[in-house]
Amino acid sequence: MTTREEQKNQTRSKILKCAFEVFSKNGFAAPTLDIAKAAGVSHGTIFVHFSTKEDLIIQLVRNFSFKLRSTIIVPLSSPKGIENFLINYMDVIQKNEQFYIRLIGEKDLLPDEARLMFLNLQLSNARSFATIVKLQRNSMKLKNIPSTMMFNTWIGLVHYYLLNKDLFSPKGSVIKKYRDELISTYLELIRVQD
Amino acid sequence: MTTREEQKNQTRSKILKCAFEVFSKNGFAAPTLDIAKAAGVSHGTIFVHFSTKEDLIIQLVRNFSFKLRSTIIVPLSSPKGIENFLINYMDVIQKNEQFYIRLIGEKDLLPDEARLMFLNLQLSNARSFATIVKLQRNSMKLKNIPSTMMFNTWIGLVHYYLLNKDLFSPKGSVIKKYRDELISTYLELIRVQD
Amino acid sequence: MTTREEQKNQTRSKILKCAFEVFSKNGFAAPTLDIAKAAGVSHGTIFVHFSTKEDLIIQLVRNFSFKLRSTIIVPLSSPKGIENFLINYMDVIQKNEQFYIRLIGEKDLLPDEARLMFLNLQLSNARSFATIVKLQRNSMKLKNIPSTMMFNTWIGLVHYYLLNKDLFSPKGSVIKKYRDELISTYLELIRVQD
Amino acid sequence: MTTREEQKNQTRSKILKCAFEVFSKNGFAAPTLDIAKAAGVSHGTIFVHFSTKEDLIIQLVRNFSFKLRSTIIVPLSSPKGIENFLINYMDVIQKNEQFYIRLIGEKDLLPDEARLMFLNLQLSNARSFATIVKLQRNSMKLKNIPSTMMFNTWIGLVHYYLLNKDLFSPKGSVIKKYRDELISTYLELIRVQD
DNA sequence: AATGAATGAGTTTTCATTCAT
DNA sequence: TATGAATGAAAACTCATTCAT
Incomplete structure (x- = not known):
């Protein structure tokens, strides 16, 4: 994996992590801007990694389900x-x-x-x-x-x-x-x- | 009760009824405009009868609680x-x-x-x-x-x-x-x- | 002057008096409904006596000017x-x-x-x-x-x-x-x- | 200053300038939409630069006071x-x-x-x-x-x-x-x- | 003459999404 | 890849005015 790709993955992970926290705290109606701020990235970056807010939520729930599945x-x-x-x-x-x-x-x-x-x-x-x-x-x-x-x-x-x-x-x-x-x-x- | 009062009550009831239906169908985030349309009144009319959307919901829940209480x-x-x-x-x-x-x-x-x-x-x-x-x-x-x-x-x-x-x-x-x-x-x- | 006319005049005076007070207190942007409430008449009554809010203000200022003129x-x-x-x-x-x-x-x-x-x-x-x-x-x-x-x-x-x-x-x-x-x-x- | 920042500042300045003109002409009750139109930006853009209409006015008066102070x-x-x-x-x-x-x-x-x-x-x-x-x-x-x-x-x-x-x-x-x-x-x- | 319910245009503000840089 | 300024479609609420009663 190139450095570029690594960094991309890191950004993506950071967004997912912060989205998880923001949604946990404020619910899924929380603005995407809040997530961007929490992740320390620009608002637009979110939409580079996730085509829509819905997509972000889907990935989030996917990961979450996977984690739960493997823990239970x-x-x-x-x-x-x-x-x-x-x-x-x-x-x-x-x-x-x-x-x-x-x-x-x-x-x-x-x-x-x-x-x-x-x-x-x-x-x-x-x-x-x-x-x-x-x-x-x-x-x-x-x-x-x-x-x-x-x-x-x-x-x-x-x-x-x-x-x-x-x-x-x-x-x-x-x-x-x-x-x-x-x-x-x-x-x-x-x-x-x- | 005079005809005027009756009509007012009818409008109010109609709004409550339609709000009940719209909220039932689409949730409490449904726009008040949808309720107005469903009730066949102008948007402003809702706020003649209920000072805010919150007030409308409160009346709705009050009625509902009362109905439930008296039925149980x-x-x-x-x-x-x-x-x-x-x-x-x-x-x-x-x-x-x-x-x-x-x-x-x-x-x-x-x-x-x-x-x-x-x-x-x-x-x-x-x-x-x-x-x-x-x-x-x-x-x-x-x-x-x-x-x-x-x-x-x-x-x-x-x-x-x-x-x-x-x-x-x-x-x-x-x-x-x-x-x-x-x-x-x-x-x-x-x-x-x- | 018939009783009817007297009463009409009384209502008109009451509105003017209360409009004077309401506008004094809250400025000319005060809603006409507030004036109606203060005068103890219905909202519509105001527009029976004054074709528009502007008209009401004009009468008010006319009276006021007249009063001042005669007092100075x-x-x-x-x-x-x-x-x-x-x-x-x-x-x-x-x-x-x-x-x-x-x-x-x-x-x-x-x-x-x-x-x-x-x-x-x-x-x-x-x-x-x-x-x-x-x-x-x-x-x-x-x-x-x-x-x-x-x-x-x-x-x-x-x-x-x-x-x-x-x-x-x-x-x-x-x-x-x-x-x-x-x-x-x-x-x-x-x-x-x- | 980068081009981006310059452009942002330009928009902000344009809004301030047009707000100054619109308010000068029509008073502070003038709708924010009028300002947006005058500045040739979308209505929402105003609120990207100024959190509320009040905030816009405050900045405007701040600048104005500063200018006056430094000129007198x-x-x-x-x-x-x-x-x-x-x-x-x-x-x-x-x-x-x-x-x-x-x-x-x-x-x-x-x-x-x-x-x-x-x-x-x-x-x-x-x-x-x-x-x-x-x-x-x-x-x-x-x-x-x-x-x-x-x-x-x-x-x-x-x-x-x-x-x-x-x-x-x-x-x-x-x-x-x-x-x-x-x-x-x-x-x-x-x-x-x- | 008086009523007051109903109207609907107008106002500020939010936010997911886009796109030029 | 990342940025972030700009967009514009909602959404709740106000209020002078109308009109059937």
Whole structure:
């Protein structure tokens, strides 16, 4: 890679990084000029690397999905498979809580392609979860509920807390504050009591 | 009421009705001009009846909260109290599904006053639910989970389906399609199995 | 005059009175709606009595000019003619200080006709003053200066204080505060010292 | 300075110049769109260079005050100090007569900052004048009048002519037409005659 | 005569995007 | 490749004036 190309990549990365931060903080309606300022590049430079604001968002969501996908561990045959999955899931989200909140909260502002990618990520997670649940049914008596529903209940609960962060945890991370309570509640719910 | 007043009220109602529809369809960022067009009045007329766009939204949310409040029945001492509450809850939401979705999905675009009103409505519902749950514990064995968490799980699940309506039910009402499944799943989860 | 006509006149007077007050307080750019509210009549009523806002202002200035004209006394053959004129002039202005300030300060917002009327008033005053000066020259040694200039110096000084009321007397009347100082300064200036 | 910067400065200057002309001609209530048209730039361009209309006015008044300040000469120890000051004062005003008239006539439309700057300029001039008067008292017998009053009489007279330009000199410059008469009248007034 | 709801042209400001340098 | 000045299409809101009642 030539020096020129390297520098180009660096600029591009810088923009992506700063866009991530600006959008996390101010939402996807934040002006592209703010991103340029944050990245220390000119306004026009953004459009050298990304044809439109939509394109920038798409790349951002693509990277984000990829990162999440590669971070979410699916502990297939563990006896505590579900719990481990949930713990890991929470940790992953917590690391990019603000951006994740924007993603689920401003879904309708996203370009179609970005929305689809994020959707696919969730579907993929749902499938992973379903697999784990299936395996876990052996070692743990679970409520007789379709695994889709099981996942949706979980993700619904988590998203509810995330979207109402200002209510539940205005200052710090919601996930950090409620992680354990959410997990234990959920596990309690899906378990058949003896 | 004189004819003049009637006509004024009609215009006001027409604007409110059309604003409700336009916001339901396009979100709260929809231009006031679109509402004027939909209502068949001039742009200026909107500001004769509502001092600002924010004011219009506040009135809209006020009416909506009031309607919901007066429609949500709280069947205190029924043996099927929880189930009846949930059925009723779903029916009420279903009637204004689109607007409800905008309300929870574009929370951050709302004027403070509107956000607070809607928040209070949800808190009020949470309290009603808690009361019912307490009573129901006698006639039905329930999971040993704080009633707040019980409500949040329910509302999280429902909101998740609403916010992902395009995924679950792109054409018709999500609630109509999933009402029974959501209720039965939820009841199954909170019940202690024998 | 029939009762009907009486009432009509009353409404008209009420509007004129309130317009005078509103314009005094907020300037001629004040909305006609504010005047209607102050007068306790409907917005449309204003345009029943005055075809346009300009027309209303014209009537207002006409009345005002008339009132001033009839209040300004021209003490022709007094030995203290000039001084008496100045004292009276100040008193007359002071009674409607705010409106007078608007008139000289927002001259360019006035309809042509109104501007002309107010101009004529000032010309008439200038002529009166010239006459007095001529008579006074007998009993008092005055600077050898054209009487037009004498008047303009006086009115310039007074208007300067009026237009900078916020500087000279932000709370109460400027004229009240500076009347004596302005008069004595002026008299000192025009007198030939021995 | 690069070509780019030069061009930017040119646009900025062009806007300032045209704003100066448009405001001079139509007053500060003139629409920003008119300025854009006069400058041959798009409406948005104005707001690239000036964050708000108020900001534009502030810059304009700042430049104007600066120009006036640097042009007004204070001939301290001259035997004809006062006369020279007045001549120079008139010349300076004459160069930007229209704008100066708007400034004193639409004072209340100005942003606070602009009003303050122009006020300070006048105060500064008043102080200069006071100094000159003090020195001149040696070489010329002057009326026994506070120097503040001396300045106010002068500026009152000049402003009166300026504000009534349409009366005194509808076509050309008032100052040009009346400069000498105003100065000689004023000098005659403040002098003690022997 | 009085009402007051409705009109619509006019105003400032924002911001993604373009393009000459 | 990067720059950043310039663009122009919105968007919310104001207010004198009209007209059916």
